[in-house]
Amino acid sequence: MRLSNKICIVTGGASGIGRAASLIFAREGATVAIADKSGAAAGRVAEEAGNGAFAIEVDVSKSFDVERMIKQVVERCGRLDVLVNNAGYGIPGDVTQTDEDDWNRLMAVNINGVFFGCKYAIPEMRAIGGGSIINTASIVATVGIRDRAAYCASKGAVAALTRAMALDHVADKIRVNAIAPGTIDSPYFQEMFAKSPRAAEMRRELEARQAMNRLGQPEEIANGMLFLASDEASFMTGAILTIDGGMTAQ
Incomplete structure (x- = not known):
């Protein structure tokens, strides 16, 4: 029970890596707020997770919606210990093929969503003496891949923001780390x-x-998130934990 009595938010929690993390966190004792743009899908995962898990419908690209999410969790649970900024997506195309509106929409979710989540979560964590933030980056923050220019740029920004926030809030006892998955099923x-x-x-x-x-399987990434969320990672901040089946070792 590595997250016993912890209050956690997982964005993008209704599918893929987010769903896997929500289920594993609940199994390890956490009360999980499963946040997703699909409230119905989040509700189904909450039922599956049990242990007091509940759903929140949220659009992480909107500052006011993320602020509402954080306030709702704190009002309901009394605190916030762990935030997993997992919501995100990719689009194909090099820079000449990427539509400007598509670029802006992707950045609004993949990087603004992380910024908003941390902006409103950090004061709540500071108030209780600390916490853990895990951002979903990607191996493309380190190595480029073809035909995914916008996605690569957004995940590079997530990695850089993670390191900056780790230094800014180390005195608050808030650990900020990122996970860098390889290609996941x-x-x-x-x-x-x-x-x-x-x-x-x-x-x-x-x-x-x-x-x-x-x-890779979503559960393999979620297990890394569990480690970063837990006290086992008490000496880790500003780290980018790579779980990629050896992709970046080649």
């Missing part, structure tokens, strides 16, 4: 496979990027 890729006439070939190509020659 998530709903995003499953949907992409379903739409492609060459799904099997595409999957093999993605698997081949990892030294382990397979896609």
Whole structure:
């Protein structure tokens, strides 16, 4: 029970890595606020998680919505110990192919959502003497990949912001770390496979990027988040924890 009596928020908690983290956090004793743009999907995960988990519908790209989410959790639970800024998505295209509006929408979720979450969570954590923030970055914050210019830029910003906040708030006993997944067998890729006439070939190509020659599972990333959220990671702040099947070791 590594998160016994902890109050946690997981954004993007209704699917993929966020769902896996919500379930594992609840299993380890946390009361989890499962925050997602789909309140209905978040509610289903809350029922699955149990242990007092509850759903919050939120658009992390909107400052007022994130502020409401933080206030709602603190009013309901009395405190906030852990924030997982996990909500995010990717779009294809190099910079010449990326529409300006699509770029702005992606940045609003992937980086502004992290900024807003931390802006409103940190005062609540400071008030109780500390906490843990985990941001979902990506291995693309370290190495580039083709045809994902906006996504790479956003995750690089998440990694840089994580390090800056770690230094700014170390005296508040608030640890700020990020997780950097490799290619994960998530709903995003499953949907992409379903739409492609060459799904099997595409999957093999993605698997081949990892030294382990397979896609990661959401639970494997969520276990890393659990470590960062727990007191076992008490000497870690400003770290980018890479879990990528050996992709960046090659």
